[in-house]
Amino acid sequence: MTERSARRGVPGSDRIVDALIYAALIVTSIVTLYPFLNVLAISFNDATDSVRGGITIFPRAFTLENYKAIFTYDTLATGFKISVLRTAVGSALGLISASMLAYTLARRDFQGRRFVSTYLAITMYVTAGLIPFYILIKDLNMMNTFAVYVLPGVVSAFNVFVVRSFMDGIPYEVQESAKMDGANDFTIYWRIILPMTKPALATIGLFLAVGQWNAWFDTYLYNGSSEHLTTLQFELVKVLQSTTNNSGDYRSQNMTEVMSTVSPDSVKMAITIFVSVPILLVYPFLQRYFVKGLTLGSVKG
Numbered sequence: 001m002t003e004r005s006a007r008r009g010v011p012g013s014d015r016i017v018d019a020l021i022y023a024a025l026i027v028t029s030i031v032t033l034y035p036f037l038n039v040l041a042i043s044f045n046d047a048t049d050s051v052r053g054g055i056t057i058f059p060r061a062f063t064l065e066n067y068k069a070i071f072t073y074d075t076l077a078t079g080f081k082i083s084v085l086r087t088a089v090g091s092a093l094g095l096i097s098a099s100m101l102a103y104t105l106a107r108r109d110f111q112g113r114r115f116v117s118t119y120l121a122i123t124m125y126v127t128a129g130l131i132p133f134y135i136l137i138k139d140l141n142m143m144n145t146f147a148v149y150v151l152p153g154v155v156s157a158f159n160v161f162v163v164r165s166f167m168d169g170i171p172y173e174v175q176e177s178a179k180m181d182g183a184n185d186f187t188i189y190w191r192i193i194l195p196m197t198k199p200a201l202a203t204i205g206l207f208l209a210v211g212q213w214n215a216w217f218d219t220y221l222y223n224g225s226s227e228h229l230t231t232l233q234f235e236l237v238k239v240l241q242s243t244t245n246n247s248g249d250y251r252s253q254n255m256t257e258v259m260s261t262v263s264p265d266s267v268k269m270a271i272t273i274f275v276s277v278p279i280l281l282v283y284p285f286l287q288r289y290f291v292k293g294l295t296l297g298s299v300k301g
Helices: 003-008 012-043 065-071 076-106 113-123 130-139 157-168 173-180 185-196 198-214 217-222 232-244 253-259 264-280 283-294
Strands: none
Touching: 012 264, 065 264, 076 113, 076 157, 076 185, 076 198, 076 232, 076 264, 113 157, 157 198, 173 185, 185 198, 198 232, 198 264, 217 232, 232 264
């Protein structure tokens, strides 16, 4: 059957449905991409020209002055380094803890798995609040330390349940066969179970990385006075505050001088792109695992 004859066999109603689906997808893509492309265009546009408005997805007067301005910000490099470090360490620890705990709860011979699962589920709905948590962090001497970025969130009940749901779909006979071959529990976990749970690990890994990269409130609460532990998102918040309020509290001398050649809006757009692009580059490498991981349990019978 040729392609032309195959098309003739498609009912007209199906063609209309396909056209509507494609149109909806195109509109959704435009609505989703336009704000980001608009921010990107303004970040590369001359500040004086941007005041006129009317910029869509292409810069009208191309310039790199906006990015030169943000790179003169004193603590931007430190913030970038700490953000990358906390994202890498926090995501790695979160993946290890979630996968190890999920592996334990997925074992049929673990008698306390119902109690532990119930306890973890309760923590998803019941919390002590911000003030008790702040007092706890202070009593643990984690104020003004890097540990406050990664240790408090090292175990996430939601991530544990996502990985456990995936592991429950792995036949338990696989573990029993490995035991008969002389493998211990850690060998089964590391060499057999983990490679088979890549979609789930990629899914929660992306969640962890985005959460760590975008976090700034913990920096404000616990490390606000430590410039060597500042994060990129916290620096963005300070720039936004200083440009919005026309205050120089958060500006360095170099930044103040450069700001005379650019506008607050252009700097905000440039630094927004600067903090957004690195985490966006991670998604293409995890896409095939991420899409599969999001469908966990959707086809279970």
